[in-house]
Amino acid sequence: MSERKAGWYWIVANGEWEPSYYNGTDWSGMDDEDFEHIGPRIPSPDEPWQCVPIDPTPEMAQAGTHARMNIQGGYGGPSPWEAMLAVAPKP
Numbered sequence: 001m002s003e004r005k006a007g008w009y010w011i012v013a014n015g016e017w018e019p020s021y022y023n024g025t026d027w028s029g030m031d032d033e034d035f036e037h038i039g040p041r042i043p044s045p046d047e048p049w050q051c052v053p054i055d056p057t058p059e060m061a062q063a064g065t066h067a068r069m070n071i072q073g074g075y076g077g078p079s080p081w082e083a084m085l086a087v088a089p090k091p
Contacts, residue, residue: 010039052088060084 006024021028043049067083
């Protein structure tokens with residue numbers, strides 16, 4: 001088994017995705033073998049994550065292009081990624 005951090009994970013059990021808690025050594029009364037698949041850890045609210053659209057919105061694309069042009073022109077400012085995140089719609 002790989003190094004796994006404590007926290008909530010998406011797992012597949014009985015063909016359905018569901019959250020399950022891993023405390024650093026055990027899965028809430030289950031074993032790794034009980035799952036068909038163990039997905040990614042679910043970030044906690046205090047972690048620096050942001051939901052974004054699968055495809056950038058026109059506003060995001062424009063902000064990224066503008067930031068890239070500023071950097072290429074020697075003006076500095078946020079990276080294209082930071083600029084796009086700043087204007088991404090909030091769920």
